[in-house]
Amino acid sequence: ANATRDRLRIAIQKSGRLADPARSLLAACGLSWRESRDKLFCYGESLPVDLLLVRDDDIPGLIADGVCDYGIVGRNELDEQANARLEIGLSPAYREVRPLGFGGCRLMLAIPETWEWEGAQQLQGLRIATSYPAILRQWLSARGVEASVVELSGSVEIAPKLDTADLICDLVSSGATLKANQLKPVETLLDSEAVLAGPVRGFNDARADLSAMLLRRMDGVLKLKD
Ligand code: ATP
Ligand code: ZN
Incomplete structure (x- = not known):
């Protein structure tokens, strides 16, 4: 994890x-890449900044393990994995460096419409x-509530209909999916x-200067956007 490198590696979602x-965003920062045949690794051409194309769930771990230096990921995923690490006594090993102004959504509790x-x-x-x-366990325990947390990797919103859960805690943007499943967001x-x-x-190697330059450029691009 502490290996010296002279190129920066950024993990982003593959699709x-x-x-x-x-x-x-990275292109607007002046980065360009040569794509490899497997399209999982993009070699930086304009600057020594390479991309790794992965599942978003893998991004916090790749940074924690030092495989990648930076990643672009939802705060939801970053916080979830930080909380999960905390639960087993591990320190976060990554931090939020900049909010990026896209991919906005909320993690919400949603209950049946009739409640x-x-x-x-x-x-x-x-x-x-x-x-x-x-994140949910942490929220519940902060309120002294004992509920059973049913972990599902997808299709969370149909759980109440299937009676595998009474309510859900899921990402919401427009709320259309909740509505289609007779659920309403409450918290x-x-x-x-x-x-x-x-x-x-x-x-403590060439990545320090590269990293400073990337952040400087990103701040410029983000400022133009708002
Ligand atoms: P992967 O194949 O990389 O695991 P995924 O299915 O987990 O993909 P996406 O659905 O592409 O992930 O969502 C990626 C991120 O987009 C979420 O983690 C969240 O931060 C953000 N996002 C914004 N709006 C929504 C939404 N309505 N539902 C889910 N995620 C959203
Ligand atoms: Zn994912």
Whole structure:
């Protein structure tokens, strides 16, 4: 993890909601790449900054392990994995370096439309389906609520219909998916957007200057956007 390198490596989502905006942002920072045949690694041409194209779930771990220096990932994913690490006594090993202003969504609790929301205490003893178990457990324990967290990797919103859970905790942007499943959002656990994630400690090799330049350029691009 402490190996010296003279090129910077950035992990971005290979395909999905963050893939194109992440690439566009980096291109706007003046980066360009030569694509390899497998399209998993893009060799930086204009600058020694390479891309690794991966699943978003893998990005925090790649930074923690020092395989990549930076990553563009949803705050939801970054916080979930930081909380999960905390639960087993590991330190975060990465941090949010910049919010990026795209990929906005909220991690929310949603209950059946027919219920009346009376607050967190109402969740005592219920089953909550989610792909963000560590964030949810942390939120529940901060409120002294004991509920059972049902971890699902996808299709969380149909869990109440299938009776595998009573309610859900899921990412919401427009709310259309909730509505289609007769659910209504009641509490926000996290306001999320895409972020630049990076290492907790600085670099002591060529990556230090590269990293400073990348951040300078990114700040310029982000300022133009708002
Ligand atoms: P991968 O194949 O990389 O694992 P994925 O299915 O986990 O992809 P996407 O659905 O592409 O991921 O979402 C990536 C990120 O986009 C989310 O982690 C979140 O930060 C953001 N996002 C924005 N709006 C939404 C939304 N409505 N639902 C889900 N994610 C959203
Ligand atoms: Zn994912």
